[in-house]
Amino acid sequence: MKNLVQKLLAFLARKILARHKPAVVGITGSVGKSSAKEAIFLVVEQKFRAQRGKKNFNNEIGLPLAIIGSDSPEANIFGWLLVILKAFALWLLLMKYPEVLILEMGVDRPGDMDYLLSIAKPDIAVFTPVSQSHYEFFKSEEAIAAEKGKLAQALSPEGFLIVNADSPAALSQTNSSKAKVLSYSHKNIEADVHISKLEELLDGKIETRMEISLRGQLVPAKFRALGQTHLSAVLAAASVGLALKIEPSLITKGIEEYKPYPSRLNIISGLKQSVIIDDTYNAAPDSMRVALALLASLPAKRKIAVLGDMLELGDISNDSHREIGKIAAGLNPAMLVTVGVHGKLIAEGAANAGYQLDKMLWFPDSDSAERPVEALLEAETLVLVKGSQGARMEKIVRYIMAEPMRAEELICRQYGKWLEN
Numbered sequence: 001m002k003n004l005v006q007k008l009l010a011f012l013a014r015k016i017l018a019r020h021k022p023a024v025v026g027i028t029g030s031v032g033k034s035s036a037k038e039a040i041f042l043v044v045e046q047k048f049r050a051q052r053g054k055k056n057f058n059n060e061i062g063l064p065l066a067i068i069g070s071d072s073p074e075a076n077i078f079g080w081l082l083v084i085l086k087a088f089a090l091w092l093l094l095m096k097y098p099e100v101l102i103l104e105m106g107v108d109r110p111g112d113m114d115y116l117l118s119i120a121k122p123d124i125a126v127f128t129p130v131s132q133s134h135y136e137f138f139k140s141e142e143a144i145a146a147e148k149g150k151l152a153q154a155l156s157p158e159g160f161l162i163v164n165a166d167s168p169a170a171l172s173q174t175n176s177s178k179a180k181v182l183s184y185s186h187k188n189i190e191a192d193v194h195i196s197k198l199e200e201l202l203d204g205k206i207e208t209r210m211e212i213s214l215r216g217q218l219v220p221a222k223f224r225a226l227g228q229t230h231l232s233a234v235l236a237a238a239s240v241g242l243a244l245k246i247e248p249s250l251i252t253k254g255i256e257e258y259k260p261y262p263s264r265l266n267i268i269s270g271l272k273q274s275v276i277i278d279d280t281y282n283a284a285p286d287s288m289r290v291a292l293a294l295l296a297s298l299p300a301k302r303k304i305a306v307l308g309d310m311l312e313l314g315d316i317s318n319d320s321h322r323e324i325g326k327i328a329a330g331l332n333p334a335m336l337v338t339v340g341v342h343g344k345l346i347a348e349g350a351a352n353a354g355y356q357l358d359k360m361l362w363f364p365d366s367d368s369a370e371r372p373v374e375a376l377l378e379a380e381t382l383v384l385v386k387g388s389q390g391a392r393m394e395k396i397v398r399y400i401m402a403e404p405m406r407a408e409e410l411i412c413r414q415y416g417k418w419l420e421n
Contacts, residue, residue: 005080009064012087013119016067020090020097023048024120025240028105028113028148029128029170031287032229033058034261036128037104039230039237043254044100047246051098058106063116066103074416100244105151108312110143113150124160124243125151125179126236129167131286145169155179160243164232165191182242184235186228189213193239200226202275202298206267212238212252219248223258227265227294229287234258263394263412265294269402271374274381275300276401280393281412283310283386285320289327291386296331300382303333306373306396308366308387309340318345325349335376337361339369340391366392370399389413 017024025040027033034056041052053066065072068087073079089095105116130145152161152173157180164170165183174181185191186198196218197211208230209222223234234255241251260266263281270276277298279291288310295303305328313320321342328336329350336359338346347360363369366387373396377383383400387393398407398414408414 006060008084009061009068009087010119012084012091013064013067015091016087016097017101017120022051022098022101023123023244025100025102025124025126026105026120026122026151026154027103027126027128027236028107028130028151029126029164029167030131030144030148030284031290032128032232032264033104033106034281035229035233035264036126036236037102038261039233039255039258040126040240041102042257043237043241043246043251044102044244046250046254047244048099049096050100050102052102053104056104056106058104059108059112060115063103063105063119067101067120069098107144107147110147113147117150117154121154122151122159123155124162124240125155125177126240127152127161127163127167127170127173128232128236129164129286130169131167131284141169145172149173149176152177152179160240162236162239162243164236166232180243182239184232184239186231186235193235193242195231195235198231200297202226202267214238214242214248214251217248219252221252221255223255225258225260225265226267226298228290229265230258230260261412262410262414263397265291266410268397268410270377270381270383270400271402272377272381273379274377274383274400276397277382277384277386278394278397278401278411279384279386280397281389283308283388283391284313285310285316285324288324288386291384292324292327292331295333295382295384298382301380302378302382303331304335304337304373304376304381304383305331305333306337306339306369306383306385306393307343307346308338308391308393309342311342311388311390317342321345322349322352325351325355326353329353329355333359334381335359335361337363337369337373337376339363339366339387339393339396366395370396374400 044050057066157178159179161179165185183191184193199209325346
């Protein structure tokens with residue numbers, strides 16, 4: 001039944017695109033795809049009718065749903081019938097459809113991008129940083145970059161390839177595409193879109209203020225988030241704005257409306273006047289480094305790192321966890337709490353780097369870590385919580401957040417089956 005629904009959705013998605021011919025922005029990468037998707041949508045909608053996929057719709061089922069503009073009905077058969085009826089209506093009836101469609105295109109294993117491209121070809125391809133993720137099925141970073149790189153190769157010469165210049169694997173995609181290129185960077189002033197001034201505020205107001213260079217034209221911008229992932233997201237959005245010839249004033253207006261998705265480097269209030277960096281949506285080595293860098297950069301009287309398993313890393317898993325432990329030790333937080341089977345390896349890496357054993361705690365799962373982490377909190381404590389989806393680290397965030405009644409709004413996986421286990 002699932003295969004039948006998947007094939008029908010793909011067929012209908014192709015028909016909808018053929019009828020309405022929207023400009024398609026395809027986003028891929030290893031870190032920050034969803035954040036970039038949201039920022040791009042907010043910039044593009046300032047000038048065009050725009051649509052982006054809901055939630056994390058980036059696979060063989062999610063991509064057609066994003067094109068149809070529907071949420072997933074999960075196990076509701078009648079809900080799926082309504083989705084299919086809506087898709088037929090968009091194909092066969094005279095209905096208004098977005099001028100620009102913003103699609104996240106993720107890959108878990110070889111061949112995934114080919115399937116997604118059989119449904120939707122991009123006019124603009126955006127590459128966020130490409131690194132070690134889903135390593136279990138690819139075996140090398142080069143293989144990951146090659147699979148994601150098919151998105152760049154699918155562009156026509158009239159299209160735009162937008163790449164994160166801080167990621168060598170993303171930047172290398174320019175070698176295999178005939179499209180026009182725009183590069184963006186939060187630190188490289190040679191990039192087409194980059195930051196010339198930057199100020200990050202945490203005390204009393206969470207805000208990033210900056211001046212962006214849009215191919216030499218300087219424009220002020222600000223948004224309500226902190227950290228490299230969000231900087232990259234809004235710079236990618238500004239680059240798409242340039243490609244679509246959106247006025248700089250509208251680009252900055254869209255950026256100002258940007259805020260983090262739940263549990264993507266989202267800063268929220270914790271118990272006992274603490275502050276939480278919630279990055280529990282998922283984890284890979286590069287995103288773990290980014291999160292730890294944010295923990296290091298922000299001022300706080302006391303810092304705690306709560307780190308869980310990074311999954312789907314295959315042969316590099318053990319070394320990657322030990323390396324994260326070494327990085328965490330270099331920050332010398334007041335406490336390092338690790339969770340899960342691989343969390344032991346994070347602790348081992350920290351210990352090998354000289355971190356004190358009496359400043360470490362390990363727990364087999366997130367449930368058993370909730371109360372001990374809460375006990376570590378005190379006023380002016382900054383606590384980072386991060387791990388892969390399977391580690392369920394968001395449970396810890398829910399336990400220690402100051403306003404648990406806002407959990408559905410602020411943190412990930414607060415619905416359906418996720419709340420049952």
